[in-house]
Amino acid sequence: MSTNRRGFISLAGGCALAWAGKAAVEALSEQASPVVQGKRWAMVIDAAKCLREKGCRKCIEACHRTHNVPALAEPRHEVKWIWKESFEHAFTSQAGEYMREELRGSPVLVFCNHCNQPPCVRVCPTQATWKRAEDGIVMMDWHRCIGCRYCVAACPYGSRSFNWLDPRPHVEAINPEYPTRTRGVVEKCTFCEERLERGLPPACVEACPEKALTFGDLRDANSEVRRLLRERYSLRRKPELGTEPEVYYIV
């Protein structure tokens, strides 16, 4: 078969067109594929129930015991996954000079909000923290964290702690099933993803004697969290920042 110049150029052009067309079809078909509808874990906290038992720290202790969170007294070195914050610090936009007196200084349980638009994930230079597509949990890969603390600065809720010291000597009783962290790594609440995987609720939810914490799937219209949010008035922390937190407070 003899090839002339014109024939060769048309064949080459045809091939190039087919190749480009294939890429375009692939790109379009990816967009057209249905979005995987996974879970969307969320927490609803009944503030009144939480306050019922004065000075209760059962959820905090359960969480920190399960996840080998060190107890460091020095506030500069503190590591915490779940803790109590005063109302005016937790809900800065709700607090004011003339606010209800009983709310002032009233403790509010706070932890990672597992935001829909997590600023910590946007700033992480190594993708050591990311939002899990299948259930919305803002995950952490401690193997990958380089300790730059951009996420600590980015999180508007103070949910992230940096390990300034080696945490191991400060963990009272190490739970061998869960790793500790090392110096130079950031950590935070993971919604107990290791327990969810085994079909267990988060440790704090399980530990609460008043059942003030409700955990569930927002994508399931019949879930307990959806029922509570439908029937009761709820607040989220700093919603004006557009982070879309997924921890709700019933007031």
Added chain:
Amino acid sequence: MRDQPIIFAGLALFLGLITFPIWYNLARGQSARGPDIRLPGAQLQCVAPTDYMRASHMDLLIQWRDQVVRSNVRQVTAFNGKVFRASLTNTCLAQCHSNKAEFCDRCHNYSGVGTPYCWDCHNEPRTARAGLVPASSKKRSEP
């Protein structure tokens, strides 16, 4: 042959130096036969053939780590079809290699590869016991 004493002294010194590693190991009570590791019971089946595990267990662990943490895939199917939970602490050590010191450490020490930093965070099962804290971690108290 005036230099005979010097030559023989030099030869003896040379032989002594060149065989030093042998004497050194003999003095330390180490044999060249290989590490004396304690294997789990013979009825137990590992997740991969022994040869692969001996050479590439670290690759396997890194692969498990990435699939568990990044992809949330916790189950692994072993070469023989058995399904395991991918976890160094909760599967390998908890179910078979219950003595890290006599299995992992002996071979690691023999090969001179030391303790990998996995153990800076990950725990031995049952090592909730006090004294788990490695000596190196006690040195520094301030960043």
